[in-house]
Amino acid sequence: MRFNQFAIVCLGLSGLSSAALANNAELIERGKYLATAADCVACHTTPEGKPFAGGVEFKLPFGSLYSPNITPDKETGIGSWSDEDFVSALHSGVGKDGKHYYPAFPYTSYTLMPEDEVLAIKAYLSSLDPINQAPPENTLSFPFNQRWGMVFWNMLFLDDGRFEPEPEQSEQWNRGAYLVQGPGHCAECHTPRNLFQALDSGEPLAGNLIQGWQAYNISSDETHGIGAWSEAELVNYMSKGYAPGKGVAGGPMAEVVNKSLRHLEETDLTAIATYLLSTEPQQAGIARPETKQLSMPTEMGLGSNLFAGACASCHRWDGKGNQSPVASLMGLKTVNDPAATNLLGILLTGHAGQEQQIDQRMPRFAEGYSDPELAAVSSFVLQHFGQSGGSVSAGDVAAKRGNTGH
Template identity: 40%
Template sequence: MRTILAGSALVGLALCSAVAGVARAAEPSPELIAYGKTLVEAGDCAGCHTADPAKPFAGGKRIATPFGAIYAPNLTPDRDTGIGAWLDADFVRAMRTGIAPDGSNYYPAFPYPYFTKMTKDDTLAIRAYLGTLAPVISRNKPPELRWPFGYRGLMRVWNAMYFKPGLFEPDQSKSAAWNRGGYLVTGLGHCGACHTPKNYFGADKSAQALSGNKVAGWFAPRLDGAARTGLKSWSEEDITEYLQSGRNGKSHAGGPMAEVIVNSTSKMSDADVRAIAVYLKSLPPARRETIVTPPDETEMRAGQAVYAKLCVACHEADGSGSPRIYPPLPGNALLQSVNPSSTLRIILDGAHTVTTPRAPNTGEMPPYARQLSNEEIAAVTNYIRNSWGNAAPLVTPAQVAKARKGEANGQ
C-alpha cells in the first residue's frame, strides 16, 4: 500500500511539475511583448482606446461616425471591464472577424475589416503586450447611434455585403519592402479607415482606395498617385520624412494626422516607415482628378488683399514659405484637394506644428475665425488654392459658415 501511495504521490508531483512547466512556457517572452508593443504603436491603438492619458488603453473615448457615436472599449487586462478574462482565441476572433467573446458583432469603427489581414502571430503579440498593462476598472459605454443602427444584428448583413476576411496576400513580383508596406497600410495601419471614401452604409469604396475622405471635420487627403492632389510629386524620402517628423519640404501634418504621427508613425522603425513609402509611391490614381473652373478676377483680387495683409509675412508673396517651418503653398496637394475642409479648419482654428524627436522645433499659425468674415475666408482660400499653378474647386461663404458651425459644435 505504501508503495502504491508513494507511486501515486510521485505521479501527482510529476503532473504538477508538468502543468507548471506548461504554464511557464505559455508566459510570453520579453521579446514577444516588445514586438507586440511595436505593433500596437504601428496600429495607433492608443489613439482610439485612450480617453484619459492617465489611464492608457482604458477606453471611453467618444468616436463620432455618420451614424452616431460609439465609445472605444477598455483594452487593459482588468478581468471584469477589460480583456483580462479573454482567451487568446477570443482576442484573435475579435481582431480578425469583428466578433466579441459573447458572440455579438462589433461596429466597423473598430477596424477589423483591416485587421483581418494580420497574421495570427502578430495578433497574439499585440495580445501579449496588452496583457502587461496596468489593469484599469473602466466599464464600456453603450453606443449612441441613430435608429436603426443600434441593432447589432444588422452587422451580420453588413458583414455579408462588405466584409472580406482574409490575410494579406504578398505579391511575389514585388520587393520585400513593398509587401511589408502593403501589410502595414492595408492591415495593421488601417490607413483606408480615414483615407478611403465610404458609401452610404459606411463601407469602403474599394475601387477608390486611399483617394481621400472627410474625417471629423477634416479631409484625409489622397494617398494615391494623383498628380495634383495625391502623392505623385512626393518622393519616397518625402513620405518617410513626413511620417517620421510630421513635416517635410512640401507639407505639415495637422488635425487627426498630427496625432497619428506623434503617437504612431514617429515611433515606428525606419524600415517600416520606408516600406510604407515604397508601397504608397507605387499606387496609381484611384480616380480622376476634378476639372477645375478658376475663380474670377474679382474673387482673386479680394483673396489676394487678405493674403497680403495676413499671410505674406510667413508664406511669402510667392507662397514659398519656409519649408519645414511654414509650409509652402505652390503645388501643395492637401491645399488643392477637392474637399477644402482641412484648409478651412486651419484658417479658422490656426495650426501648431507637431513636435517629434526628429523635428522638435515648433511653428504656429494664429486662428482667424474671429478676425475674418465668411466672405474673406472664402476669398483667401480660393486665392491660395488657385495661385502659383494651383487649381482647386471654388469655396463659397456658405461652406465657410458650415465649417465655422462645426467648430462651434466641437465637430
Template identity: 40%
Template sequence: MMKTVRIVLLAVVVAVGLAIALAWPRADFVPASSPAAWASTPANIARGAYLAQAGDCIACHTARGGVAYAGGRALDTPFGRFYGPNLTPDRDTGIGAWSADDFWNALHNGIAPSGRLLYPAFPYTNYTKVTRADADALFAYFRSLPPQRQANRPHDIRFPYDQQALLAGWRLLYFRPAEYAAQPARSASWNRGAYLVEGLGHCSACHSTRNSLGAADGALAGGMIPTLGWYAPSLTANHEAGLGDWSDADIVALLGTGISPRGAATGPMAEVVARSLQYLTPDDLGAMAGYLKSLAATPVRAQPTPALLPAAEQVLAEGGRIYGAQCAACHGDDGKGRMPAYPPLAGNRAVTMTPAVNAIRMTVNGGFPPGTRGNPRPYGMPPFGHELDDAQVAAVLTWIRASWGNAGAPVTASEVNRYRAVSLD
C-alpha cells in the first residue's frame, strides 16, 4: 500500500515538474543597436526622462513625500500589497548592478536579473511593446539619477499568489512578450499613438476589465479599478468615454491639461495627467488622440430614458430641489457649466455612465482636476458627503442623470452607501 502511495506521489511530482517546466517562460531577446544606445549622453538621458514621464514610472516607484524613483510606493491589489522597487543606480538596493540587457529583460519579459518572475502589478504586459531603443534610453536615464540607498520592501502577497510556479502558469495563459509592430496600412501618427496607448502609457491597466486572476482583457472596454473604487470608462464605447465624436483638440486638452470643454479629469486619471501626460509633446498627445478616436469611430448611440418607478417622481422632485440649492450656482440651471471652472453636466457621459460610481465619489468626496502647466490653478468640486445623506445624494444624481437630455439610470441610496467609504489610498 505504501509503495503504491509513493508511486502516485512521485507521478504527481513529475507531472507538476513537467507542467512547470513547460510553463516557465523563455526569454524573448532583442539586442541593442550598440552600446551607444544606453550611454549616459545628454541626448539619451533627455530621451529617457521623457519616456519615463510617458510611462508614468514615478507614480509607482516613488513613495509619497519620498525621493523620486527610490521606490516604496504601496500598491494594493486583490492579491496583496506590492511595493514599487528602487530604480536609482544604487548597486545594493537599486539597479546600479544591472546591465542594459537586465533592464530590457525586466521591461520586455517580466524577468528580474536573478531569474525571478516579476508580478504583473508591474505592467510588463504593456511595457513588453516598448522598443529596445526606448528601453535603452530609459536605462540611460535611470542610471543618471543620484543613487539612493533605500532597501526595497518585500511584497505582502497572500498564498497561493506568492508562488512562482503559479505565476509561471499565469504567464502561460495571459502573457506573450512582443515589441509593438507597426501597422503599415496606418499613418505614422496613428502608430505612434497606438504605441503610447498600448505600451508606455499602459492605458489598459485601468481601462479594461480584469478577471478573477487579475488579467486585463486589454480591450480598453472599461472596468472597475481594483481596491480604488473608481470606474475607468470604456475608451471604445461612445456612451461611456469613447472619444469618437470628440474633436482632436478637446482630447488633447483633456490629456494635456486635465480639462476640456467636454469635461475634466478627476480621481486616478487626474494623477496620470499631473505626473505623466501633461509633459508629452503636442505631437504625441495628438497621436494618442487620433488613435483613441479610431477606437470609438462609431456614432454615439442614443440611450433610452430609464423607466421610472412611481416613487421616482418624488425622488426627482427632491433631486431637483437639492440641485437648485447646492449645484446650480456653479453648473447652471441649464447644466451647461462654465468652463474651465465648472464642467458641464448636460451631455456629459461621465455623469450618465453605468455604474454611477464616479459621479457618486465626486458628489460625496469632492475632488480637483490636476494642477498642470495648462491649468495651474484648477477649480475644485467641494464634498457634499457631510451635508447630504445617501438618499439625498442618490436623488440629486438621479435628477441630473435624467435632465437636459441626459439618459442615465436612477441611482439608489444603497449604491451611494457602497461607495461612500471607499478610500483612495
C-alpha cells in the first residue's frame, strides 16, 4: 500500500518513467515472493549450479528428465518467451512453440494461479542474470518420449482453471487453500499418484513414496496425518523445520523448508496450517507411534550398542532429545515406518546444512558404518521407539544406498 502511494508521488514529481520503474520493482518483488512460495529454485537448480539454470535430473521408471533453464537467456533460457508463452506453460503445460511438458513440472497445480501472479513470476525471472546453459537431453524411452502423448494425458488429468475461493470459508482458509493447491503444489509429493503418474484425487494429501522418501500423509487425520498438531506446531515446522514430538523436516522436505516455506510470511504459514487442519482426514500411510516411557535396555546387542555409541548422546534412550527438543524421536512417524524409509534416508545422508542451528544438524553415517550395522541400529530404533514391529536387513540398507537423492 505504502509502495503504491510512493509510486503516485513519483508520478507527480518526475513523470511516468519513475512510476513505471517503481511499479516494476514492486512487481519483481511480488514475483520473487511467489517464485519462493512455488519453490521454482528447487527443481531448476543443480546442487552446485547457478540458481534457475536448470539441469536437475528426475529419475522416472522409464528414463530421466532434466529441468530446463528458466533464466532470461535468449538461447537456452526463457529470454525470448512472450507473456503468452509463459502463461501457457504454467496454466496448460504447453511451452513456447507448442512443446508439451511432462507433469514432473507441476502445471496441474500452477494452473490455479491467476495470470497476474504468473506474470509477476516472469517479471522476477526476467530480472535475473541470463545464464547460457542447456540442460542434458531427456532419456525417456518410447512411447514416453512422445511429448504429443501428453495431449491425451492433459484431457484426462489437467483441470485448466484458476483458483475459485469458497465463499462460505474464511479469507484465511481460502488463502491457505490457494497456497497449498496452487503455488505450494504440496499435493505433487504428498498425494498418491495413479498408474498414469497423475495425482489420485480420491486420496488427497494421503502421503506418497517419492524419490526414495516418504512424503507423509498431511491430511487432517490425527493418527496418520497432521490432525494432532496444533496450528502453532505446523507454523513452527514450516518456518524452522521442526515441531518437537511431531515432525522434523528431513530429506527433500528439509529443502522445501529451507528454500521456500521459511521465507514466507507468518500470516501465509498460518493460513496454510488452517487449511491443512480442515482437510478431509485420510486414514492411510504410516501411523504416528504411541509415546511411552522408555529407558535404557537391560541387555545389549549390536543395534543397541550402536545406538548407545552414536545416537543416545543426542536422542537419549527415552527419545526425548538431549541437546534440544529438536532431537526428540518420540511421536515421529519415521520411527514407526516398518520399511524405515526416511530413517535409512536420514542415517545415510544426515540432516540439515549450515543454514540450520548447530543443534538441528545430524552427521551422515553412510561411510563409517556397514550395511549390517546400519540395519541393526535401524531395527533397534523401530523396535525401541515404535510399534510397527518392523525390522531392517543389510540388503535393505544396500538397496537404499544410492537411492536417497531428491
